Amino acid sequence: MDLDEIDRMILRALAQDATQTAGALGRRFGLSQPATWRRVKRLEEGGAIKGRRLRLNAEALGFGVTVFLGIKLSRKGRASFADFERTVSAIPEVQTVEHVLGRFDFRLRVVARDLADFERVLRRRIMTLPGAGEIEANVLLSEERRPGPIG
Amino acid sequence: MIILDDVDRRILRHFQAEPALATADLAERAGVTAATCWRRLDRMRSEGVILAEEAVIDWSALGYTLEVSLRFTIDKDQPRAFDEFIAAAREVPEVLEIQTFLGLVDVRLSVIARDLRHYQEVYRERILTLPHIADVEALMHIARIKTDEVLPL
Numbered sequence: 001m002d003l004d005e006i007d008r009m010i011l012r013a014l015a016q017d018a019t020q021t022a023g024a025l026g027r028r029f030g031l032s033q034p035a036t037w038r039r040v041k042r043l044e045e046g047g048a049i050k051g052r053r054l055r056l057n058a059e060a061l062g063f064g065v066t067v068f069l070g071i072k073l074s075r076k077g078r079a080s081f082a083d084f085e086r087t088v089s090a091i092p093e094v095q096t097v098e099h100v101l102g103r104f105d106f107r108l109r110v111v112a113r114d115l116a117d118f119e120r121v122l123r124r125r126i127m128t129l130p131g132a133g134e135i136e137a138n139v140l141l142s143e144e145r146r147p148g149p150i151g
Numbered sequence: 152m153i154i155l156d157d158v159d160r161r162i163l164r165h166f167q168a169e170p171a172l173a174t175a176d177l178a179e180r181a182g183v184t185a186a187t188c189w190r191r192l193d194r195m196r197s198e199g200v201i202l203a204e205e206a207v208i209d210w211s212a213l214g215y216t217l218e219v220s221l222r223f224t225i226d227k228d229q230p231r232a233f234d235e236f237i238a239a240a241r242e243v244p245e246v247l248e249i250q251t252f253l254g255l256v257d258v259r260l261s262v263i264a265r266d267l268r269h270y271q272e273v274y275r276e277r278i279l280t281l282p283h284i285a286d287v288e289a290l291m292h293i294a295r296i297k298t299d300e301v302l303p304l
Contacts, residue, residue, distance in 0.1 A: 055204070056167070095297070096300055099293045099295075103288060138252035138253065139252060144241075146248065148245070148263065
């Protein structure tokens with residue numbers, strides 16, 4: 001999908017706040033409300049915008065710890081990637097599961113109330129996963145999302 | 152920590168599952184009146200429980216077909232090494248996420264590229280030239296299995 005300068009500005013604005021109306025965006029970028037609406041519609045229908053995401057304050061909601069896990073499947077476990085994916089995706093504390101190529105097979109984002117709660121999730125739910133082999137844990141200290149190459 | 156009641160949690164659970172829902176529809180799913188739902192959302196936004204509602208960009212639809220996780224160890228002999236590395240990483244347009252960690256990995260960058268040739272160019276010219284890198288390791292993304300980033304409320 002090809003975007004011009006105005007499409008990029010609209011996309012960037014919506015990636016920060018998707019609740020902005022076509023009227024408000026139009027005023028900001030010097031377009032009429034209908035013209036802006038058509039561009040937003042095109043971005044959605046062309047697939048540039050694939051949906052919405054709600055960003056919640058995890059800490060304020062009592063989730064003080066986020067840990068990224070790298071998991072290598074054991075030799076035996078490699079026969080059943082699908083089993084692993086299904087079981088791991090069903091764990092509520094596991095927020096994202098990515099299949100990767102490199103030192104690990106999967107990368108997981110896990111939230112927990114505190115380190116003790118994380119330990120419980122790790123021991124009871126992650127280490128018991130079918131085929132899980134080597135596990136590396138890194139505790140998230142800070143996170144920043146960038147606008148990407150549309151600026 | 153902000154104390155939420157059952158109604159708040161119910162609204163958030165449904166809202167997380169379907170972030171594009173209009174307030175009236177969200178109210179119906181959560182079993183509250185539209186006015187209550189609107190008031191609760193308004194309060195949770197102003198208290199900073201709801202940080203943002205963002206449009207999710209599909210970078211592959213824009214021609215960026217590759218995503219790579221680059222895991223860095225930073226040379227910690229320099230006291231400003233972290234700050235300088237992160238400031239320089241912000242200047243690379245293809246960097247989507249910057250995360251710092253406690254563990255074997257110090258910093259992780261999520262980098263997108265149009266194809267392997269473009270990736271090689273970004274990696275050599277923009278990434279390997281970042282300051283204070285002691286070691287770097289790459290994980291190439293193959294598939295996203297779960298992506299919703301929902302909190303288990």
